[in-house]
Amino acid sequence: MKVETGLRARKKARTRRALVEGALRLFTQKGYEQTTLAEIAASADVSTRTFFSYFAGKEDVVFFDADDRLREALAMIGGRLPGESVAALLARVVEAGARWEDDLTGRLATERFHLMMAVPALQARALHLLFDSQRRLAEALCSAYPDEVDPVTAAAAVGSLVGAAKLAAVMSLTRGETPEQAWTAARRAAEIAAGGLQSLGRTP
Amino acid sequence: MKVETGLRARKKARTRRALVEGALRLFTQKGYEQTTLAEIAASADVSTRTFFSYFAGKEDVVFFDADDRLREALAMIGGRLPGESVAALLARVVEAGARWEDDLTGRLATERFHLMMAVPALQARALHLLFDSQRRLAEALCSAYPDEVDPVTAAAAVGSLVGAAKLAAVMSLTRGETPEQAWTAARRAAEIAAGGLQSLGRTP
DNA sequence: CCAAGATACTGCACTGATTGAAACTTTGCA
DNA sequence: TGCAAAGTTTCAATCAGTGCAGTATCTTGG
Numbered sequence A, B: 001m002k003v004e005t006g007l008r009a010r011k012k013a014r015t016r017r018a019l020v021e022g023a024l025r026l027f028t029q030k031g032y033e034q035t036t037l038a039e040i041a042a043s044a045d046v047s048t049r050t051f052f053s054y055f056a057g058k059e060d061v062v063f064f065d066a067d068d069r070l071r072e073a074l075a076m077i078g079g080r081l082p083g084e085s086v087a088a089l090l091a092r093v094v095e096a097g098a099r100w101e102d103d104l105t106g107r108l109a110t111e112r113f114h115l116m117m118a119v120p121a122l123q124a125r126a127l128h129l130l131f132d133s134q135r136r137l138a139e140a141l142c143s144a145y146p147d148e149v150d151p152v153t154a155a156a157a158v159g160s161l162v163g164a165a166k167l168a169a170v171m172s173l174t175r176g177e178t179p180e181q182a183w184t185a186a187r188r189a190a191e192i193a194a195g196g197l198q199s200l201g202r203t204p
Numbered sequence C: 001c002c003a004a005g006a007t008a009c010t011g012c013a014c015t016g017a018t019t020g021a022a023a024c025t026t027t028g029c030a
Numbered sequence D: 001t002g003c004a005a006a007g008t009t010t011c012a013a014t015c016a017g018t019g020c021a022g023t024a025t026c027t028t029g030g
Helices: A007-030 A037-043 A048-054 A058-063 A066-078 A086-099 A103-118 A120-144 A151-174 A179-195 B007-030 B037-043 B048-054 B058-063 B066-078 B086-099 B103-118 B120-144 B151-174 B179-195
Strands: none
Touching: A007 A037, A007 A048, A007 A058, A007 A103, A037 A048, A037 A058, A058 A103, A058 A120, A066 A086, A066 A120, A086 A120, A086 A151, A086 A179, A103 A120, A103 A151, A103 A179, A120 A151, A120 B120, A120 B151, A151 A179, A151 B120, A151 B151, A151 B179, A179 B151, B007 B037, B007 B048, B007 B058, B007 B103, B037 B048, B037 B058, B058 B103, B058 B120, B066 B086, B066 B120, B086 B120, B086 B151, B086 B179, B103 B120, B103 B151, B103 B179, B120 B151, B151 B179
């Protein structure tokens, strides 16, 4: 896993970033579907055809950092602290995800939220990515706790936590709340999920 | 909500069914992306344009019964038994979903599974549909338990249960297990999620 | 420093999904 | 029967995505 450093690699990185920035700017300016690939490519001074050697499709530009984030989460699970419980580990992973910062990510996070809420195609892509991530996280969890966690348990743990958090966050945003409130809702939902549902529906 | 019965309505229903059957047959025969809308339309003796007055897109044919199933689930939540706990109600809903039968649904369930596992576009659509359903189920849950369940709790309950079940099912299928085994995995995952994750990762 | 060889970029043609508009046909009903 | 609504078809246009062939640009071994 060596870090590329040649001229070629630097140029690629610059173009990639130009594509992301241009695309996100255009998307928020004129709307996602109103923006054509030709315009995005033009904004980064490459041909339309070249766009596809950087991203597999129009939607993927928006999730340019998904790979890195997943990689980080997987690394955290792989390097779990000895004696740490599954719940505690997953809590750490979620927390790290919430804090993720990055030149682009930080600056564009809010716009991306709005885009995702507004554009069905992006919602679908987001869910798909998130789901694939869950699958890989669950697998990693199995490997990290080979004696204690079987595949179904791992799926239950990851799916339940992420499922609860995601739904709570989106519903919060749909209700018109701020991204901060959404994060709070997500954490609370994750806690509820972690604690189990048995007690719900009878006033405590 | 009256049931249409005229010639017009019967004809529409017949065409719709023809489109679904033709599409599913072609999909499993030659593959999803290898099948064009023109072929699907031809298989039902309508023009390509007309296809779009029955379905919003190519992917939607595959999920022709999603609406009905959601409607049923919402009705069950709306008519919850007095005194029934959230967990018990949701368990009933899941169970009813698992038993869903229908001329087409039953016959095509397995093929649909295979398609969904194989075609990314369908996975994405499925997740999106499922997510929207979750959102509406959570809202219904809020209304059904106005005094005991706030939005975040409802999201946590639905998201956690569905998230766990879905991930477990898909991972089971990915592992090459049968649809029956996948259902079993899903139920077990849902139980684990319902019971909470606190205890995981320490040998019981 | 230079020639291969590998990579990346471009233009072009083409398939196929999706949409809008206008003309036409069928069905429901007075 | 004859009109209006609903449903279809035809036609044209847009745009995402893909395959291909040729060109331009790095990287590397010598």
